[in-house]
Amino acid sequence: MKNYDIILASNSQRRKELLKYIFEDFKIISSNIDERELEQKFLSKTFKDNKSKFSELCDILSFEKCKDVSLKHKDSLIISADTIVYDDKKLFGKPLDYNDAKSILEYLSGKEHIVQTSVTIYFKGQFHTFSEKSFVTFYDLDSTQKELIEDYIKSENPFDKVGGYGIQDKGNLLIKSIKGDYFNIVGLPISKLNRKLIEIM
Structure with a gap:
């Protein structure tokens, strides 16, 4: 019988829902x-x-989140994560306003970008960080794509999502193809996380 708490070091509702695939209670x-x-x-x-700069930043943010929570919960199993969206030129955060969201989504159109989630696990005094990358390609910025972007910003909430879209909502209508883990794009690569937990525990 386990004698430790399981902690998700994140307020993300999406990560909370995904972690339930692995743990019932945390x-x-x-x-x-x-x-x-x-x-x-x-x-x-x-x-x-x-x-490489953006990728390492994602690892560091994940680690620092986990480290911070571990200071007061040394006997717990802690899982933290950070998700970023980037290409070879830019790092895309959460849009500041309507115009920022429009600018980001139009820039991403017709191109492939990377969605990386870095995860850190703390268990029995040890930190373990890994990352997963998925590759997303948007449709070209034609008249249809422009209309879909306008509709998406008005009908959904792009302002709490890095890159300005969610693949789990109407943001998927902007996407032509993905390569890699779908759940990683949502915010937590649960299959890889589960295997890492099996290794560590």
């Missing part, structure tokens, strides 16, 4: 780190290319 305790401050400090460094 607590929600979000971290208190300043993600934007960490992000700005990290991105000011020089890297050989943007993709």
